[in-house]
Amino acid sequence: xxxxxSIMLFIIGMGYHASAQTKSTNTSSTSFQSSLIxxxxxxxxxxxxxxxxxxxGVMNMNPPLIKTTYVLGNQxxxxxxxxxxxxxxxxxxxxxxxxxxxxxxxxxxxxxxDVLTYVRNSFGNKGSVITPAQVKLVRAKK
Numbered sequence: 001x002x003x004x005x006s007i008m009l010f011i012i013g014m015g016y017h018a019s020a021q022t023k024s025t026n027t028s029s030t031s032f033q034s035s036l037i038x039x040x041x042x043x044x045x046x047x048x049x050x051x052x053x054x055x056x057g058v059m060n061m062n063p064p065l066i067k068t069t070y071v072l073g074n075q076x077x078x079x080x081x082x083x084x085x086x087x088x089x090x091x092x093x094x095x096x097x098x099x100x101x102x103x104x105x106x107x108x109x110x111x112x113x114d115v116l117t118y119v120r121n122s123f124g125n126k127g128s129v130i131t132p133a134q135v136k137l138v139r140a141k142k
Contacts, residue, residue: 035113035118047119056123060097065119065122071125071127079112081101082116085103087100105139109136110135
């Protein structure tokens with residue numbers, strides 16, 4: 001009898017554990033999706049006029065955001081571009097883009113994280129998430 005009760009408790013425990021893992025994954029997925037939705041709103045308001053609806057940029061002026069190393073590469077450098085702007089030109093695939101980018105350091109840490117997560121996961125990009133905590137650390141370093 002004790003063996004049956006032990007087995008039943010084990011099965012119930014495994015079911016609870018699986019349920020908790022599913023909830024955790026769903027919460028994480030929901031959080032990611034929420035970040036993308038918020039990031040798209042910010043992108044539309046502040047980034048789209050220069051980088052275009054599809055992230056293709058404007059030839060010789062505003063760089064594309066499509067599968068470039070500065071978008072998918074070093075996260076700290078990317079965060080700094082938003083916080084400090086970019087006064088120098090950048091060369092991408094032998095094409096120079098020279099239009100200066102103003103700082104958008106008035107955005108909150110969450111807004112910066114959301115828009116960068118959106119850009120890193122849109123336009124054919126597949127990048128990791130940027131968190132508000134990462135933005136806060138970079139902002140503090142000035």
